[in-house]
Amino acid sequence: MSDDDAAPATRADASGLGIRRLRWWDVPAVAALDSAVFGADAWTAEFYWAALAAPGQSFVVIDADPGPDAGADDPGARAGIDPAGSDTGRGSGPARPGDPAAPDPADTVLGFAGLGVSGPQADVLTLASHPRARGRGIGQALLGHLLGSARAAGCEAIHLDVRSDNHVALGLYTAHGFTEIGRRTGYYTGADAVVMRAFL
Numbered sequence: 001m002s003d004d005d006a007a008p009a010t011r012a013d014a015s016g017l018g019i020r021r022l023r024w025w026d027v028p029a030v031a032a033l034d035s036a037v038f039g040a041d042a043w044t045a046e047f048y049w050a051a052l053a054a055p056g057q058s059f060v061v062i063d064a065d066p067g068p069d070a071g072a073d074d075p076g077a078r079a080g081i082d083p084a085g086s087d088t089g090r091g092s093g094p095a096r097p098g099d100p101a102a103p104d105p106a107d108t109v110l111g112f113a114g115l116g117v118s119g120p121q122a123d124v125l126t127l128a129s130h131p132r133a134r135g136r137g138i139g140q141a142l143l144g145h146l147l148g149s150a151r152a153a154g155c156e157a158i159h160l161d162v163r164s165d166n167h168v169a170l171g172l173y174t175a176h177g178f179t180e181i182g183r184r185t186g187y188y189t190g191a192d193a194v195v196m197r198a199f200l
Contacts, residue, residue: 022059113142122150124160
């Protein structure tokens with residue numbers, strides 16, 4: 001067992017949401033949520049497998065499934081997404097294989113994010129929150145985690161790109177000190193990429 005495997009699985013950030021490192025068994029759920037959020041621009045499960053093995057890259061998730069022993073303070077319970085995929089926040093117990101009530105893989109995480117670090121520079125590789133958990137601070141918590149990780153790694157600046165028509169994300173990034181430094185025309189399906197940078 002590596003030191004990494006012995007590390008605590010979940011860490012609560014200032015928002016109270018449990019953010020943990022993405023593990024190999026999370027890849028199907030993250031890829032499914034990526035597809036639901038980003039559509040034609042989504043990364044595949046194979047891409048995530050390769051990214052997990054790449055040096056200098058790290059990914060985190062916030063779980064949606066509160067588990068059988070979780071209480072009211074669980075992030076999944078607060079987010080109102082249960083394993084059966086309803087909006088009620090009331091779980092129906094673990095689904096059996098082949099059960100029609102089994103959750104869509106995309107419903108097992110509230111959000112995910114990735115960070116790349118290379119010397120004094122960092123890049124937000126991806127960041128997404130579940131559509132039914134929007135407005136609950138998921139994106140803010142994930143971005144705050146990435147910024148803190150980049151600072152801890154000694155980075156001086158962090159970059160990202162975002163769809164030019166994603167006004168919510170643009171507002172989030174601007175509020176955290178990112179400014180536009182360029183554009184990539186037609187980078188996304190039906191939209192330009194706004195390239196942004198923040199100094200740490």
